[in-house]
Amino acid sequence: MKIYNSLTDKLEEFKTLKPGEVTMYVCGPTVYNYVHIGNMRPVLTFDMVSNYFKYLGYNVRYASNFTDINPKIITAAKELGITEREVADKFIKAYLDDLQSYNCNEITYRPKVIDNLDAIYDFITKLIEKDYAYVVDGDVYFRVTKIKNYGILSNQNIEELESGARVEVDEKKEDPLDFALWRKTTEGEQFSSPWGLGIPGWHTECVVMINNLFGSKIDIHGGGVDLKFPHHENEIAQSMALNNNTIANYWMHNGHINIDGTKMSKSLNNFVLAKDFIKMHNPNEVKLALFKTHYRLPFNISEDLFKEAKILNDKIFNALKQANLYLKLNNEPTGILQKDPNINAIMDEDFNTPNLITYLTDLIKELNIKIRNKDKISSTYDKITLINNILGLKYDLYTITDEDLSLYNKWLEYKENKNFEEADKIRHNLESKGVL
Template identity: 40%
Template sequence: MKIFDTLTAKEKELDVTGTVRIYLCGVTVYDESHIGHARTIIVFDTLRRFLESQGIKVKFIQNFTDVDDKIINRAKEENISPLELSSKFITRYFEDFDRLNIKRATEHPKATDNIPEMIELIKDLIDKNYAYASKNGIYFSVSKFKEYGKLSKKRIEDFISGARIEVDETKNDPLDFALWKFADDQPNWPSPWGNGRPGWHIECSAMSLKYLGENFEIHGGGRDLIFPHHENEIAQSESHTGKNFAKIWMHVGMVTINGEKMSKSLGNTKSIDHVLKNWGPNIIRLFCLSGHYSKPIDYSEEILKETIVKWHQVENCYAELNSPEKDGSVRPSRFSEFFMKKVDSIKQEFNDALNSDFNIPLAFNAFFRLVKEVNNFAASQDISQLFAKNIVPAFETMLEILGLRISKISDEERNTINELIKKRNEFREQKQYQKADEIRKQISNMGIVLIDHKNKTLLLKQEKMGTES
């Protein structure tokens, strides 16, 4: 599999000979997560699902930043302790992302559980003369790391001309960033240099090293983390180990709204709770994967509505595959064999697309073609069990990789509805259509849409969705 590496600006072959180790920068837990966070996480969740579907072992680490000024300030506002606040939003995080059908990472380490590791790392950086103590804390000396700027393609001179850097008398160089900040207020931890808290970047260096070791396969996050976060991580980690930090840097494009980046500071975010209520998990996943991961996608009602249409096709396909005729009453073999070849090539296309820099839009293409082929086939003749048995695995594998889940109809529901359908059919035979339609409406109130075929009626359970309110 090839993935575009931000650092070298080239596609690189992912080494899958051993366990693929992935580190994803998670969220700072001081507020609800929004669909921008969701996109990055969905992309990585899907990547992980894809690798695992190929039998590749994945160790996936995603952290929580649970110590930060924003958390402290917010906690003050709400009159609770920072720890209470962060744990509340960690709980919220899991609720939201479980609903989005995101698999749990192998580990979700918290910054506050790894303070000793960070202190060790800082000690080593001081020993190696990359860091120094000043009045307000311990700082990393950017000028000591010759390759600083290699990820974000910036030159140190550019920063100075940018003139947006705060002048801080206590630092040797305006670019230097904090590894440890002295603090007396809560929370703080003792360190060889005095009580305080870690800087933002050091946690990821420490935790990735602890959980994944040196030179792991993929480090990812949103594009907005390239600078300064990932740049600083590189400086710290490579100064410490003397080795390359991550083999591949994979960055996910922003979610925009009206063409503008969605972010807390702009106040234009859509929370996961909000989008889930309006659109449901499948639509959101499909939407988040609708463009190439590296490019921005724009959140808009129009596009979400288009996505619903596509999803209905998928649901329909599923209903067709799961209501095969009792047996091979259909003389299927020849046509089915021909069809099976198509399915194989679709599967191939799907995998090829994902192997080529995780080109999900192209993979979708293959997936939706399968859906269309099945729907098409079902329109002209009944699907036999044999046929379904052969298609379903491919269909379900793709659904599984994409993290999509179709609502299932329970047996009880099915039984109740089948009774109603029987009645409805009687009315239909008697041409009492009004009464028949009443029953249909009754069923639709249960969230089930009926699709009449010549000699049978399919049940289709649709999620409730759709508008931006």
């Protein structure tokens, strides 16, 4: 299969480090408040990516972290009048609840910074020993100019970056591009490091966690496109310094989210919290709407798109419900088909979910036609199930019992004998159960 690699800006053939296994890491949330719908895009995207690798037969080892030590958490703790740990725990729980309400699958690891402090001390110590980092007054900074290919991911060179206004000037740093690996803190939560009391820098934790869980290199590092610079660039710089590699063979970035054509952001105050959004939309509708846009492109939230997604979701649900009864009536087994070459052809092109949804729509039509023609439906049904699993669509279908079937047959009998009163009673019963 082919994946668009942000590191090389090319569509590349995907080869894993280890046969049969995919290792991937996606930067997780800083747990100081509720996440908004923009934060959910990488979550849903890489859930789909992981599902597709599982469909291909890979063992997927997937990690996403919690940034549970951060200046924003210290500020939130002051505002809420609780401790930093209480802030972190509260919003970790809220995040996990969000994932559940969006029907996301479990992942392999969810490491926290607080559990990795010793590894972070070791990592920074090694960088200092190798002269890639220096200590100034209780802070530790990374020496960016020592990394020759710095800017490789975001396609910028050091000279451009040096003159750019995006870099803050800090008198403590040797160079404006240098970034903090460790920061001295005078208020809030402080941890006792070899360099004094403070908190670790955000760019370090991800590299340390990856090295801890997987070793020096993984297959895929993912995240939102806004993390490319400086966060991911700085992760790469540290990995170049200690491991002489770019951490991941493939870097994948999802596009941002627009609301009615305007970029969603905190400063514009046009963001929607994930927990509020899901109250208005069923998770299947969110995914059908989201995956109609390729993951690398900006996603525009509009009312029309969600109307369309709702119509499609209802169509899928009704077709599956009908099929559920039809399969039972005809005693047709399902779950036999494990692969569909059409799915592979579509998804092997850098996870082309818009085309997969078109294919799903065609299969739903095919299913309805086959039921009408009284044909066998299991292969079409299985293909739909495979796609639903990849996109993370879940449909609660009622399990039809033998008793329901005999009731159904009675209903048909009453109808044929034009005993509509009795037929209606049974129909109501079957409808309330979800058989019809």
